[in-house]
Amino acid sequence: NAGVTQTPKFQVLKTGQSMTLQCAQDMNHNSMYWYRQDPGMGLRLIYYSASEGTTDKGEVPNGYNVSRLNKREFSLRLESAAPSQTSVYFCASSEADHGNEKLFFGSGTQLSVL
Amino acid sequence: QKEVEQNSGPLSVPEGAIASLNCTYSDRGSQSFFWYRQYSGKSPELIMSIYSNGDKEDGRFTAQLNKASQYVSLLIRDSQPSDSATYLCAVKSGGYQKVTFGTGTKLQVIP
Numbered sequence: 129n130a131g132v133t134q135t136p137k138f139q140v141l142k143t144g145q146s147m148t149l150q151c152a153q154d155m156n157h158n159s160m161y162w163y164r165q166d167p168g169m170g171l172r173l174i175y176y177s178a179s180e181g182t183t184d185k186g187e188v189p190n191g192y193n194v195s196r197l198n199k200r201e202f203s204l205r206l207e208s209a210a211p212s213q214t215s216v217y218f219c220a221s222s223e224a225d226h227g228n229e230k231l232f233f234g235s236g237t238q239l240s241v242l
Numbered sequence: 243q244k245e246v247e248q249n250s251g252p253l254s255v256p257e258g259a260i261a262s263l264n265c266t267y268s269d270r271g272s273q274s275f276f277w278y279r280q281y282s283g284k285s286p287e288l289i290m291s292i293y294s295n296g297d298k299e300d301g302r303f304t305a306q307l308n309k310a311s312q313y314v315s316l317l318i319r320d321s322q323p324s325d326s327a328t329y330l331c332a333v334k335s336g337g338y339q340k341v342t343f344g345t346g347t348k349l350q351v352i353p
Binding site: 159161163168169170171172173176178184186187218222229230231233234235236 | 278287330344346
């Protein structure tokens with residue numbers, strides 16, 4: 129089973145460039161999430177989507193946009209990359225039901241903005 | 243105030259000892275609580291979830307929840323070097339799908 133698939137695994141951008149991180153899950157989950165992880169900061173929620181057609185801001189949404197394209201796919205876009213966005217990005221998905229909320233993570237994207 | 247707080251560590255324990263990891267949260271409406279383990283360079287993986295006050299045991303792991311004190315803990319009995327990792331506390335807000343993580347506690351089990 130593929131689970132949660134993120135692409136790309138590594139990316140180097142120059143300041144001001146744009147890019148989209150792709151995420152797809154094959155578990156028919158309702159909820160999907162984008163987190164960033166920086167040393168000493170833990171996982172910080174950027175955006176989440178509780179269900180197809182809805183998206184909500186997390187703790188650190190500035191500089192990012194998201195699209196819940198369908199139930200499987202949830203993309204994260206950096207319109208004008210900044211060095212402060214250098215981080216490891218994780219996509220995750222889960223069921224929405226109370227008691228069945230395990231987050232399944234993708235393998236991560238290491239992004240460097242020069 | 244961060245929504246979920248953990249001591250960053252590192253917490254060092256000898257092999258075979260009990261490791262105790264702690265977490266506090268600010269949203270009294272939170273209903274679901276999780277412990278994830280993350281090895282260096284890897285994705286987090288769920289090891290325990292807890293939803294009601296008290297203790298929940300799964301093998302060498304015990305999660306403890308005290309909603310009145312807004313406190314969650316994880317005990318690891320008979321700690322092994324393979325338990326060396328960062329442990330992330332996560333909390334799901336009541337009525338929402340948002341899951342918020344603490345900064346994580348790095349555990350080192352010394353052989």
